[in-house]
Amino acid sequence: MNKEEKLYVNLTNSLYNIIKKDKFQFHLLHLKSFISGFNNMLNYLFWLEKKHNTKLNDSSFAIAMAQKLTNISQQKITLELLSGINFEIIEEGYIEFLDFIVKEFKTTKVYLKKIKEDLSLEDIKKIKKISNENFEKIKSELKDQKENSNKTNDENKKVSQTAPVFVPPAGNQANPNNFNPNQFNAQFQNMIGQMPNHPNADERFYPYTHKHTWMPKYKNIFSALIAISCFLVFIVSLIAYLSKVNYGGWWIDNNSNQILPYQNASGTFSGYTLKTVKLPLIVSNFTFYISFASLFLGSFFAYKLFNGNQKIRDKYVIHKTGLIFSIIIIGIDLYISITFLMPSAFKSYIKNFFPQKATSSWPSGKVPADWSGQLNKTADYFYNTASKTSIFKALSTLYIVAIVFTGLSLIGTIFGLVTNPRYDKAKIMKAHAEYQKAVYAKMQNQEYEIDPSIYDKDLIKELEKQKKEEEQREKEEKENTEQQE
Secondary structure (H helix, E strand, O other), rough: OOOHHHHHHHHHHHHHHHHHHHHHHHHHHHOOHHHHHHHHHHHHHHHHHHHHOOOOOOOOHHHHHHHHHHHHHOOOOOOOOOOOOHHHHHHHHHHHHHHHHHHHOOOOOOHHHOOOOOOHHHHHHHOOOHHHHHHHHHHHHHHHHHHHHHHHHOOOHHHHHHHOOOOOOOOHHHHHHHHHHHHHHHHHHHHHHOOOOHHHHOOOOOOOOOOOOOOHHHHHHHHHHHHHHHHHHHHHHHHHHHHHEEEEEEEOOOOOOOOOOOOOOOOOOEEEEEEEEEEEEEOOOOHHHHHHHHHHHHHHHHHHHHOOOHHHHHHOOOOOHHHEEEHHHHHHHHHHHHHHHHHHHHHHHHHHHOOOOOOOOOOOOOOOOOHHHHHHHHHHHHHHHHHHHOOOOHHHHHHHHHHHHHHHHHHHHHHHHHHHHEEEEEHHHHHHHHHHHHHHHHOOOOOOOOOOHHOOHHHHHHHHHHHHHHHHHHHHHHHHHHHHH
């Protein structure tokens, strides 16, 4: 068993020992700092599962634990795959979490670290939520402890040594027999704002290695190229689909509508009718359908191009989803454009309108001996006829233009992949460590100021400038409103 697996076993069992006990469930119900710390431990479990494929008895416990915590706390618990952490950070956080529980809830590490060798997901499912009776009993016991502590300690010492206790509101709710879960949940929600935010949620924090000042303009140009190429491909494909070329009279199967590759054949063909054939210029239905995907992705890029409601720090980086979308768009556009310009693709598409083998219903002597050769000859005729039309030439030119824009987009994508800032692991780890310190300080009713050096000075200046501009706009709008009145 490696160190990650051992930590996973210890952490899973500790969380199991906590969540199964009514005493801890009581505090999970009303102490935000405790539930936040528990959720953080679940994120650690989730990280170990995803990054190191760790399991206990062939099972992954993070999701099951989160579901059980949601059921107990009546609050939605979500798992997050944390970035910028490692084994040491998780181990340190786990130790601090246990220390907090031992200090605040007067329990022992022996109990918290107790190992259940055959722990399974079924054991998690069997954990029952604390009953109202036990909830009131624990609440009463803690209230008595608090009153006894008041008699022997002064007020300041009492605040630091006594575990936080849920105090019922005044009025009817003060009666322990009238416990109201809705009122209780409202108090729980009010405590959320007391917990510190992770630096990653702060716009002043820049978690990347470098910041190019030209990146915002590059992103606009890059997005414009992608948008133009995909809109152009869709419009040209739509025109090709709607444009039809007249290929003259051909024998058509009355049942399958397939074309007999033998134009203006004399005599009568049983089951066939001589008709004028008109076919769209699109080289395959598939290329037309996937052009809709290009349109959708192009719309996404156009939205990103003209939408200014993005975080300031996001201006200096292209997110992975953007690069993935661009690669997909480029692939679609190149496939559609090049396929149209390839005679072989056009001829292959045309052959689908003909039967792949001769039928016995045709008169003797009218069936070509070289059926495959006849198909190729007919497909050549169809292509030569279509390629001479002005609409075909115009569409070919437009597809070439689309390839140029797509090629420029490809260059832009490669440039973005090379120059795009990478995550600064050291900076992220420091931010996460600072956040941990702030959380555990809050758990112990202490204050901790996150190290301001982790924040980017340039972003701070931009945010201050943005704030001043917003205040100026609001001031001008207010003055205009007053003048109108």
